[in-house]
Amino acid sequence: MGCLQLCLHVHSFYIELHISTPLPSCIDMRDWWHEDRGMHISVKIHCYAPFLLSVATNEESANFRNLDSLVQIKNRDTNRASGIASLDIKKFKDVGLCTVESVAYSPRKELLQIKGISEAKVDKIIEAASKLIPLGFTSASQLHAQRLEIIQITSRSRELDKVLEGGIETGSITEIYGEFRSGKTQLCHTLCVTCQLPLDQGGGEGKAMYIDVEGTFRPQRLLQIADRFGLNGADVLENVAYARAYNTDHQSRLLLETASMMVETRFALMIVDSATALYRTDFSGRGELSARQMHLAKFLRSLQKLADEFGVAVVITNQVVAQVDGSAIFVGPQIKPIGGNIMAHASTTRLALRKERGDERICKVISSPCLAEAEARFQISAEGVTDVKD
Numbered sequence: 001m002g003c004l005q006l007c008l009h010v011h012s013f014y015i016e017l018h019i020s021t022p023l024p025s026c027i028d029m030r031d032w033w034h035e036d037r038g039m040h041i042s043v044k045i046h047c048y049a050p051f052l053l054s055v056a057t058n059e060e061s062a063n064f065r066n067l068d069s070l071v072q073i074k075n076r077d078t079n080r081a082s083g084i085a086s087l088d089i090k091k092f093k094d095v096g097l098c099t100v101e102s103v104a105y106s107p108r109k110e111l112l113q114i115k116g117i118s119e120a121k122v123d124k125i126i127e128a129a130s131k132l133i134p135l136g137f138t139s140a141s142q143l144h145a146q147r148l149e150i151i152q153i154t155s156r157s158r159e160l161d162k163v164l165e166g167g168i169e170t171g172s173i174t175e176i177y178g179e180f181r182s183g184k185t186q187l188c189h190t191l192c193v194t195c196q197l198p199l200d201q202g203g204g205e206g207k208a209m210y211i212d213v214e215g216t217f218r219p220q221r222l223l224q225i226a227d228r229f230g231l232n233g234a235d236v237l238e239n240v241a242y243a244r245a246y247n248t249d250h251q252s253r254l255l256l257e258t259a260s261m262m263v264e265t266r267f268a269l270m271i272v273d274s275a276t277a278l279y280r281t282d283f284s285g286r287g288e289l290s291a292r293q294m295h296l297a298k299f300l301r302s303l304q305k306l307a308d309e310f311g312v313a314v315v316i317t318n319q320v321v322a323q324v325d326g327s328a329i330f331v332g333p334q335i336k337p338i339g340g341n342i343m344a345h346a347s348t349t350r351l352a353l354r355k356e357r358g359d360e361r362i363c364k365v366i367s368s369p370c371l372a373e374a375e376a377r378f379q380i381s382a383e384g385v386t387d388v389k390d
Contacts (some may be wrong), residue, residue: 066263067098082126091116092125096256096302098263101309104133153195153269153313154202155187156228157378157385160363164349165371167194167202170268170313173303173346175275177318177337178353183361183380184317185216186269187353190384191315192240193225195269201229202312206268207239209261211254213277217242225384241267248282248295255302262310270306275299275316276338293342294383300346318343359389 070084091114097103103111103125111122152166161167167176168191176184192210197203210217219237226236241261245251251272258270276296283292302315307314320335337352338345344350351367356377364375379388 056181065387067092067103067133069100070103070125084128087330088117088121088125093260096259097308098259099130100132102131102259104135104307105305105308121310151199151204151268151313152202153191153204154197155190155378155385156194157387158389159376160378160385161202161204163363163365163371163374163376164386168269168313168315169349170204171311172348173300173307173314173316173318174349174351175318175337175343175347176351176353177320179355180337181321182353182355183378183385184353185235185273186221186380186387187216187385188273188315189218189315190225191269191272193222193229193231193236193384196231196239197229204268206266206312207241208269208271209241209258209267209312211243211245211251211270211272213245213272213274215244216273221384224382228383239309239359243351245278248278248299251278252295252302254297255299255306258306259309262306262312267310267312270303270312270314272303272314272316274319276318276343280319280338293340296339297346299344300342304346 008282017082038147043049068086071086072090092098092103092111095114096105097111107124108122111117111126112119114122151170152161152168153163153168154161176187178184186209192208194202195204195206195208198204199205208240219240222236222240223233226233242256243254245254261267266267279292279296283295301315303316306312318337318339320337322373323336337350344367347367349368349371350367352364354362354364359380361378361380363378365371365373377384377388
């Protein structure tokens, strides 16, 4: 078989591994035919998004992340085309399924709802996607090695980064909730800039995507923060894709566009500020509570799929509501985040912000699979999020 060239993207890095037979034990064997070569390749990498992008021979690279690669696959036994046409791929992309991962992660009944795609065609595409995307078991040691490569995006507050063990984690959803003026939007503005920093400075070397629900995004704040890091203001603004959401349906439709944009260029950060604001107005009363929670759950699931497919850090802000009961007479009203258990379960990391004196803010880790419950002090200044100046 000769030498294989394994092309992987580990976030913004491009790595080429030249592996000659025999292949190492960490690689699971899977038969596959290379397009137009009649060349038998037996290789499959046990590596999950955001890491694995493509497998190729020395002669020709192929991007398996892009859904177009399914057209190129041939049946091993017959050496014939898979029967998946470019027109079929376009129909999938029209509904926001732009990668092989997005098809592999979607339930079959959802794919059957795509107009112009027959049941037989859906089965062919699912079968083709399953050959490229590892959906089975892997060892904990392999998963541990993969997680060591995950990037954290710095907040540029030493105390806050210490509590977060480096910053906002990529490939997962981080929820930030708090009362008004608690610093949620200001932290998001800072992350829009720091995600563009080099990896050795705590950045993600990628662009940011910002869905603005409350109309609080201000480009001039990005320029002020960019000056702090010595970045070109025009470049920083150009690297932030912005959209305003006007209702919950529009908010969900914007995610269809984000997938096609992330296929074309590297994004490190996805922000929705705020994820629940429109749900409080578009759905009212207990009669619509079930519909609201179902719609919210689908929206949050779409965000998680983007994090899984592209390895972006998804940051969502959340509003709060006062919980007034008999005890409020003695201790004051207690606040809780909007969204109930649906929001709580969808968030990988949950952070609560509260205002202290002056420009000081407190961030508390409420829930996380790996972070301890702790608090950090930081400050909001013209330069964004900074350490508190005693």
